[in-house]
Amino acid sequence: MILPARYARFALPGAVLLLAAMAAFSLATGDVRLGPERIWAGLLHRDAMASTVIWQIRLPRMAVGVMVGAALAAAGLIMQAYFRNSLASPDLLGVSTGGAAGAAVAIASGWAAVSLWSLPAAALVGSFAAVGAVIALARRGASTERLLLAGVALNALLGAVTAYILSRYTDLYQRNAQILFWLMGGLEDRMGMHVMIGLPIPLAALALWPLGRPMDLLSLGEQEAQSLGIDVRRLRRRLIAIAAVLTATATAIAGTVGFVGLVVPHILRLLVGPEHRRLVPLALVGGPVFVLGCDLAGRLAGGLRLGIVTALIGGPFFLWLLRRHQ
């Protein structure tokens, strides 16, 4: 633990302040630079131009970034506790790829155009299928090797589904472009609609909030947790449902954004220790800080997509983790 215990309680207020700063930065940055006064005027609709930029473009982008960050960080935290393995995360286990494959099927088949909700619903089905497969392949308390191998296999399988769809429907250029969007993950052109579709994220976060302490016990072993008074089967069902909803919804509104679920919980654990009562709120705030930070970095670097930036940061981080894990 980097922070001494007496400072750990300042971690959450600190993260909230950091998030506020990131959010303000996110609203200020873009083709039209806005100072604090103009942001404020725009938010209150006193400046027509600033108001349009803020309400139509930057606020939805920021809100989607916040939701995606919170969802992926929390989903990573859940999966690490569930599998008792700190290398578990939605993207490594194929849950994000499952969501993307579901979204790709929905777009290619035209279901996505039928209703606002069919795309997230298809992403949810894909994520749940992937979660079910990981559980069947790796079992709880699985060793790192088994878990990662299960993830490799699933990522390959589900990636093949997406690749098949891309090659099969080459004539429909627009649909393919849409699918490519999911695969690269990004916050461009997000609208109020995407914020609406993301609403299951705060609901799932609310459901996760009180589960910190049971997660502590579960992360030390299934039988131990049960002997200490946890209804393990019920808890596991709830956790995996929450993780799948979070990952699928995040994938539906921003595509596959990798490494957030791995990097953020790890950094937080290094800072304040492994207790989930602390980590759950921190992940819900720290995830958005990381995503907004990566998004800003991508924008300042001339428009790199979010999924690329998180992978550029997350890839080396993951390699470092594997080295440290030995």
Add this chain to the structure above:
Amino acid sequence: MATQAPSVNALEIADATVPGRIESVFLRLAPGAIVGLVGPNGSGKSTLLCVAAGLLPATGSVLWRNRPVAALAPLERGRSAAWVPQEARFEFGFTVRSVVAQGRYAHGDDDRGIDEAIAALDLGALASRPVNQISGGERQRVLMARALATAAPLQLWDEPLASLDPRHALEVLLLARRLADAGSTILLSVQDLRVASGLDALALMDSGRLRAFGPPASVLTPEALAEVFGVRVRTAAGLVFELP
């Protein structure tokens, strides 16, 4: 004594079978006794402890204080019985103190009895260390302290002495005696038959079956030792460990 049949049994296992591991085991323990579970490797001791703790589905029935375990709510189970596994894998670096405090989960408080449990297992100096950075014997003591913190009247310990040094092993046995004197029942598996012979009663497991149950002298007969363990017994002078 465990051999009598009082009106309330701390633990009653009737006709418990886990296919391939234990077969039709009947066991009845009175309150306030330390009962040792002995038997060769793979004879079903750990399985029986898991069944007794209600952690492993088995045919037959398991009753704690005459109430079927299956009918108890999870939290009540957590308050009624504590189970200490033979070994534990800790992926995350929880502090010793916070692991011990997990024993209070079913009670809904975090502080009661934690310091006492930590002191009883001599973990004071390790309290703020991460559990994945301490030795196997120390980890075993952390799990014991957590079981103690639950204040459960039924304590099920799987080889609690296996990785302990002589002094801490003696302390754990003394702790078991204190708990039993206060009315708790302790069922623990032991490999060391010399330790086992000092307990209140013994249950001898052999290839998944309960072969004998009763006072140590009646269970650890030369015939049983020869047949089950394949060893001969002989009394001789040797090392005797005592707490100063």
